[in-house]
Amino acid sequence: GATRYYTFNVTMQNVTRLCTTRAIPTVNGMFPGPKIVTREGDRVVVKVVNNVKENVTIHWHGVRQLRTGWSDGPAYVTQCPIQTGQSFVYNFTITGQRGTLFWHAHVSWMRATLYGPIVILPKRGVPYPFPVKPYKEVPIIFGEWFNADPEAIIAQALQTGAGPNISDAFTINGLPGPLYNCSSKDTFKLKVHPGKWYLLRLINAALNDELFFSIANHTLTVVDVDAAYVKPFHTDILLITPGQTTNVLLRAEPDAGCPAATHLMLARPYGTGQPGTFDNTTVAAVLEYAAAPGHIKSLPLFRPSLPALNDTAFAANFSAKLRSLASPEYPASVPRAVDRSFFFAVGLGTNPCPKNQTCQGPNGSMFTASMNNVSFDMPTTALLQAHYANIAGMYTADFPAAPLEPFNYTGTPPNNTNVSNGTKVVALQYNTSVEVVLQDTSILGAESHPLHLHGFDFFVVGQGFGNYDSSKDPAKFNLVDPVQRNTVGVPAGGWVAIRFFADNPGVWFMHCHLEVHTSWGLKMAWVVNDGPLPEQKLMPPPADLPMC
Ligand code: C2O
Numbered sequence: 189g190a191t192r193y194y195t196f197n198v199t200m201q202n203v204t205r206l207c208t209t210r211a212i213p214t215v216n217g218m219f220p221g222p223k224i225v226t227r228e229g230d231r232v233v234v235k236v237v238n239n240v241k242e243n244v245t246i247h248w249h250g251v252r253q254l255r256t257g258w259s260d261g262p263a264y265v266t267q268c269p270i271q272t273g274q275s276f277v278y279n280f281t282i283t284g285q286r287g288t289l290f291w292h293a294h295v296s297w298m299r300a301t302l303y304g305p306i307v308i309l310p311k312r313g314v315p316y317p318f319p320v321k322p323y324k325e326v327p328i329i330f331g332e333w334f335n336a337d338p339e340a341i342i343a344q345a346l347q348t349g350a351g352p353n354i355s356d357a358f359t360i361n362g363l364p365g366p367l368y369n370c371s372s373k374d375t376f377k378l379k380v381h382p383g384k385w386y387l388l389r390l391i392n393a394a395l396n397d398e399l400f401f402s403i404a405n406h407t408l409t410v411v412d413v414d415a416a417y418v419k420p421f422h423t424d425i426l427l428i429t430p431g432q433t434t435n436v437l438l439r440a441e442p443d444a445g446c447p448a449a450t451h452l453m454l455a456r457p458y459g460t461g462q463p464g465t466f467d468n469t470t471v472a473a474v475l476e477y478a479a480a481p482g483h484i485k486s487l488p489l490f491r492p493s494l495p496a497l498n499d500t501a502f503a504a505n506f507s508a509k510l511r512s513l514a515s516p517e518y519p520a521s522v523p524r525a526v527d528r529s530f531f532f533a534v535g536l537g538t539n540p541c542p543k544n545q546t547c548q549g550p551n552g553s554m555f556t557a558s559m560n561n562v563s564f565d566m567p568t569t570a571l572l573q574a575h576y577a578n579i580a581g582m583y584t585a586d587f588p589a590a591p592l593e594p595f596n597y598t599g600t601p602p603n604n605t606n607v608s609n610g611t612k613v614v615a616l617q618y619n620t621s622v623e624v625v626l627q628d629t630s631i632l633g634a635e636s637h638p639l640h641l642h643g644f645d646f647f648v649v650g651q652g653f654g655n656y657d658s659s660k661d662p663a664k665f666n667l668v669d670p671v672q673r674n675t676v677g678v679p680a681g682g683w684v685a686i687r688f689f690a691d692n693p694g695v696w697f698m699h700c701h702l703e704v705h706t707s708w709g710l711k712m713a714w715v716v717n718d719g720p721l722p723e724q725k726l727m728p729p730p731a732d733l734p735m736c
Pocket of ligand 1: 642697
């Protein structure tokens with residue numbers, strides 16, 4: 189493969205949206221940030237230079253980082269942050285992946301503005317496994333715009349124990365679109381030619397919201413998720429959680445009666461929380477056909493309909509449609525036997541308000557979030573450095589394999605829902621086959637959690653509503669063509685089962701990709717030890733690795 193070099197200069201840039209101008213962290217002054225274009229098998233080398241006051245790291249979300257965990261990016265997990273005036277070179281190879289991923293800052297809430305697409309083309313000369321050749325490929329990256337400083341918002345929320353202020357708009361390629369006040373000039377427009385095929389590379393980079401997406405009068409064919417091919421299927425509406433990517437084919441078919449008509453594409457949240465606890469506004473972009481002779485341009489405007497904000501049934505049905513391509517060229521190597529199985533109860537909870545403080549969480553408490561009642565504390569040096577250099581005292585390898593006190597996860601919560609804090613990990617031998625059942629807890633109401641695993645793709649072998657039943661549910665698992673991905677929605681009021689081989693030595697973060705839940709502690713890490721062979725060992729750290 190080739191080597192692709194990039195320089196990411198992190199600088200502040202004034203950006204105006206919704207008539208509000210804010211200085212935001214950007215890469216090379218661009219918002220959204222620059223697109224990385226690479227091929228399967230290529231090496232990507234990105235020099236990141238920090239020219240802002242805050243600490244920076246960049247995560248290459250979904251890139252497997254085989255043996256190159258030093259380049260993964262989550263602050264205090266695989267590296268100490270890049271400090272002001274410093275730089276760090278990320279260096280990794282794209283192995284066995286093709287499709288769309290994205291990069292984003294991975295420290296505090298900096299990813300609110302610091303993100304961009306990663307386009308992974310097949311190896312040179314290798315065609316797509318679908319029968320049409322796209323005329324054009326277009327990244328569609330969803331984001332979330334805040335008129336206030338996101339860092340101030342999360343700092344205040346953590347201090348008061350309250351839920352953070354919600355965003356002011358969603359964006360498509362950085363633009364909120366015409367349904368917001370003072371925004372119609374900031375509309376993303378996709379000009380299309382009748383009869384041509386387009387490959388849309390959808391990325392949900394929003395901080396805190398899963399999104400429904402649809403284009404008026406156009407059917408979408410899903411062909412790839414999280415940089416792995418799927419069995420193509422047609423849909424008018426799709427769901428995409430933060431951390432997920434979806435490639436869809438779109439055939440440009442103008443309206444028969446009005447070939448110059450404009451079609452809106454809309455996205456708005458799927459959320460089960462109370463009104464006011466999440467941004468429920470709608471972002472619009474425009475699919476535009478060139479005006480045919482004798483027709484008035486842009487009239488009328490077609491508008492798609494989207495599911496209700498809390499349409500959990502749609503979410504579950506949509507996820508169930510996703511299957512690995514599982515062809516001879518692209519087999520699905522699903523672990524059939526399981527060496528170690530885990531049951532993680534994931535969800536929100538509350539902790540008592542510290543003495544001499546007033547808290548604004550539910551009933552004067554503080555919001556928290558946990559897995560198996562452990563809320564993760566960030567360490568003060570990178571876990572990967574501690575693991576590699578055998579520095580004791582940074583973490584404990586006693587993350588519970590199941591809740592210490594099981595309860596009715598989707599029913600009446602127990603009286604004591606307090607959680608404990610710790611920097612706890614699970615240690616795995618190289619190439620262990622792992623199963624994790626992720627069970628939503630309804631302590632504060634059922635809610636979907638997009639769980640993201642670093643360093644691996646996993647197979648989603650089963651999902652269901654209610655409490656997982658280990659005596660019945662495994663019999664229904666799909667071990668033939670389950671979807672392969674890096675981020676999965678734990679269904680609101682239900683569970684999902686994933687499997688993967690721990691074939692990548694290093695320290696790998698796993699967390700909810702709703703950033704507020706990560707801030708509240710819905711995160712943990714896996715430590716995967718080296719295997720016996722040289723090609724099963726973590727590479728040594730790069731010389732310019734930042735120190736804490
Ligand atoms: Cu896209 Cu750890 O995250």
